[in-house]
Amino acid sequence: MHLWTPPPSHFEPRSRSTPWLAAPRTPLRWGLLIVGASCLSSSWATLPTMTESAKSAVATTHLTNAKLSIEQLTGLILANNPDLRASLITLNAARSGITSAQAFINPRLEWSQGSNSARLASASAGPVQVWAVSQFIENPAVRSARIESAQAVEKDSAQQARITRNELVAQVRLRAYQGLLFQAQSTAAADAVQLLEQVRERVRVRVESGEAGRYEIIKADAEIINARERLQTTRLLAEQSLLELNRMAAGHLPSGWTLSGDLSEGLEMSSLMEIQQQVRQNNPELAALQAQVLQMQAQLRAAQGSRWPGLELRYSQMRDPEVRQGQLSVGLQMPLMDNRSGPIAQASAELQRAQVRLEGRQAELQQQMFVILKSLEMARLRIEALGQGSMREAEAALRVAQAAYRFGERGILDVLDAQRVLRSVRTDLIDARYQLQASRIALEQLTGQHADSMPL
Numbered sequence: 001m002h003l004w005t006p007p008p009s010h011f012e013p014r015s016r017s018t019p020w021l022a023a024p025r026t027p028l029r030w031g032l033l034i035v036g037a038s039c040l041s042s043s044w045a046t047l048p049t050m051t052e053s054a055k056s057a058v059a060t061t062h063l064t065n066a067k068l069s070i071e072q073l074t075g076l077i078l079a080n081n082p083d084l085r086a087s088l089i090t091l092n093a094a095r096s097g098i099t100s101a102q103a104f105i106n107p108r109l110e111w112s113q114g115s116n117s118a119r120l121a122s123a124s125a126g127p128v129q130v131w132a133v134s135q136f137i138e139n140p141a142v143r144s145a146r147i148e149s150a151q152a153v154e155k156d157s158a159q160q161a162r163i164t165r166n167e168l169v170a171q172v173r174l175r176a177y178q179g180l181l182f183q184a185q186s187t188a189a190a191d192a193v194q195l196l197e198q199v200r201e202r203v204r205v206r207v208e209s210g211e212a213g214r215y216e217i218i219k220a221d222a223e224i225i226n227a228r229e230r231l232q233t234t235r236l237l238a239e240q241s242l243l244e245l246n247r248m249a250a251g252h253l254p255s256g257w258t259l260s261g262d263l264s265e266g267l268e269m270s271s272l273m274e275i276q277q278q279v280r281q282n283n284p285e286l287a288a289l290q291a292q293v294l295q296m297q298a299q300l301r302a303a304q305g306s307r308w309p310g311l312e313l314r315y316s317q318m319r320d321p322e323v324r325q326g327q328l329s330v331g332l333q334m335p336l337m338d339n340r341s342g343p344i345a346q347a348s349a350e351l352q353r354a355q356v357r358l359e360g361r362q363a364e365l366q367q368q369m370f371v372i373l374k375s376l377e378m379a380r381l382r383i384e385a386l387g388q389g390s391m392r393e394a395e396a397a398l399r400v401a402q403a404a405y406r407f408g409e410r411g412i413l414d415v416l417d418a419q420r421v422l423r424s425v426r427t428d429l430i431d432a433r434y435q436l437q438a439s440r441i442a443l444e445q446l447t448g449q450h451a452d453s454m455p456l
Helices: 027-064 072-078 082-101 140-209 214-248 273-281 284-305 343-407 412-446
Strands: 108-116 126-140 308-320 324-332
Touching: 072 140, 072 214, 082 140, 108 273, 126 140, 140 214, 140 343, 140 412, 214 412, 273 284, 273 343, 284 343, 343 412
Parallel strands: none
Antiparallel strands: 108 126, 126 308, 308 324
């Protein structure tokens, strides 16, 4: 009797030189191979997702720490500012008003039904039907005046959108240069603090060695406290300017963004005749007032033509058991009781008011242009005087005072006074550069340079 025994290959120990994969494929090994292959494929499948997530994180980090120029900042604010978007919606509504003004009056249809009772033997009783259609034919003068008035409203809305964009760009650039102003003042204040700390260290050494009195270290500490306060104030003002710019963008600016730019950017000036021509042709306020004048003129013509509003044509037909009767009639409203004198006088007064506003604004813009040009010239002269003369002299005076203090020829008060003069001159130079940029922005707003690129 023979008992069955498994094959020896299943139980004999394998040598260490035999690869595991070269061993016979049992069901257990096949299962392990399948599970391992599936895990490996799933891990490879997740690699692209991880890469995309990493790219997204890097892009987000780059966007979060973005350094925006004034032009980039202006584009972001124009794309997200709610006032500008509302003005564009108003423009679309005004364009729809033209379609409404061009529409014709719908015809009117009437229908009635009754019965006819016979009182005479020769008469026939039966149903009676009456239908009528009428159409109002408007006075062509009134219609054209209404369409022109709607077109003038559309032009006014377009100019109001250009005004909004022009003012918004000017405000953004002015706020941005204010931020650069406060950043420059913060840098100057930080340099002043560092310089005062160096001076204080020298004073401390001299006071501890007995070469100077205690009063000098007290004075140096007081100057450092004031300088640190100015530094903190300018930093807060710079942050406030960035927050104001983010408010204009409705909070859509990236978090942690910084502003890049320079107050000492160059300025190219046109001639006086070219500036005057640009103001007359491109200023959106003048264009809006001219559109309002056209609107008032159209309303005056509409009021004058409304004395004879138009004709009403009417055709009616009546049917009874014996007779079919048709009638054609014409209706005309006679200006006997109301000759529209009130609306005509009101439209005439509105036209005069619009003309006065246009003429007055033209004169104001002319004087405003001269004031801005004078401000530009004054800022240029201040920059030249401070940058070429006063700044160099203040720096030289500070170097002389520091050298004299080191050799004991002057006291700490002379050094602090020289530092104070240098700080004042530097502050005036930064302020003069900002005033130059502010005057340039005002001139650009006056000539409407940032309103023509509005997509209308």
